[in-house]
Amino acid sequence: MKLQIHYYVIFAAECHYSVKKAYMWRNDLLTMRKKPIVALIYDFDGTLSPGNMQEFGFIQAIGKTPQEFWTMSDGLAAGQDASNVLSYMKMMKDEAGKSGISLRKEDLRRFGKDIELFEGVREWFSLVNEYGKSKGVKIEHYINSSGLKEIIEGSPIASEFKYIFACSYIYNEEGEAVWPGIAVDFTAKTQFLFKISKGIFSAHDNKKVNESVADDKKRIPYPHMIYFGDGETDIPSMKVVSMFGGNSIAVYNPKIQKKKAFALKLLRQGRVGFAVPADYREESKTFQVVCAIIDKIKADYDLHQLG
Numbered sequence: 001m002k003l004q005i006h007y008y009v010i011f012a013a014e015c016h017y018s019v020k021k022a023y024m025w026r027n028d029l030l031t032m033r034k035k036p037i038v039a040l041i042y043d044f045d046g047t048l049s050p051g052n053m054q055e056f057g058f059i060q061a062i063g064k065t066p067q068e069f070w071t072m073s074d075g076l077a078a079g080q081d082a083s084n085v086l087s088y089m090k091m092m093k094d095e096a097g098k099s100g101i102s103l104r105k106e107d108l109r110r111f112g113k114d115i116e117l118f119e120g121v122r123e124w125f126s127l128v129n130e131y132g133k134s135k136g137v138k139i140e141h142y143i144n145s146s147g148l149k150e151i152i153e154g155s156p157i158a159s160e161f162k163y164i165f166a167c168s169y170i171y172n173e174e175g176e177a178v179w180p181g182i183a184v185d186f187t188a189k190t191q192f193l194f195k196i197s198k199g200i201f202s203a204h205d206n207k208k209v210n211e212s213v214a215d216d217k218k219r220i221p222y223p224h225m226i227y228f229g230d231g232e233t234d235i236p237s238m239k240v241v242s243m244f245g246g247n248s249i250a251v252y253n254p255k256i257q258k259k260k261a262f263a264l265k266l267l268r269q270g271r272v273g274f275a276v277p278a279d280y281r282e283e284s285k286t287f288q289v290v291c292a293i294i295d296k297i298k299a300d301y302d303l304h305q306l307g
């Protein structure tokens with residue numbers, strides 16, 4: 001009998017523990033669901049890196065200078081009244097073939113490992129993630145680039161991104177690039193904002209992206225987006241993000257006067273809310289601006305929850 005009571009006590013204690021655990025788990029889930037997501041969306045070349053991604057290994061491998069490569073590529077586009085993006089993809093494939101370089105995914109990834117990054121970029125992501133965490137906000141980072149996805153995947157910061165939207169090739173059975181699969185020009189960049197908002201992690205999808213989703217059902221509403229860009233191809237995206245209540249930041253290489261003038265022009269024209277030098281260190285204006293935006297997003301979100 002004594003032994004039986006003993007078992008009852010253990011059983012009751014275990015039940016109590018399980019219920020308590022389930023209750024805690026439920027609360028965790030609720031807070032997790034309640035945590036707003038803030039998306040930081042970056043262009044790559046000129047925004048996170050001071051050059052074009054082909055200039056840190058690929059162009060050298062085909063024995064050209066960056067100027068020679070881009071003059072040929074832009075010349076092809078202008079001469080054929082073609083897309084600059086499709087032209088550079090063709091030029092990369094043709095020139096690699098002439099130099100006996102194979103263009104497999106792993107080769108392209110190798111050309112990404114020496115990409116130069118602006119000051120503070122490597123530490124930036126964990127810095128912002130930590131700040132978001134301290135404010136009860138989940139941070140996600142995305143790439144929206146006209147460069148090559150495979151090269152970005154080989155870069156030292158690739159694992160920081162929830163998804164990389166960029167150009168990529170179609171590969172044959174031997175794994176060789178044979179044809180452009182995704183070409184991202186300035187208008188294509190805007191469709192990826194809609195995908196990010198609806199939580200679609202596929203460049204190929206053309207159905208879910210056009211389905212109507214109420215603003216409060218969007219995984220990441222536009223006011224929770226922060227878009228970073230440096231060039232002409234970012235203007236429609238900056239405009240779309242700003243138009244829907246999000247935040248756009250023009251980033252410029254402080255060593256190039258022309259880049260600074262361009263960013264300030266975007267600011268004057270109201271296409272972006274901020275223009276900052278491409279410096280991502282903790283003491284930078286970029287971090288200051290992003291922290292202030294996160295604070296604002298969280299305050300607006302909390303106010304909305306009370307309404």
Ligand SMILES: [Mg+2]
Pocket residue numbers: 043044045046047229230231
């Ligand atoms: Mg750029």
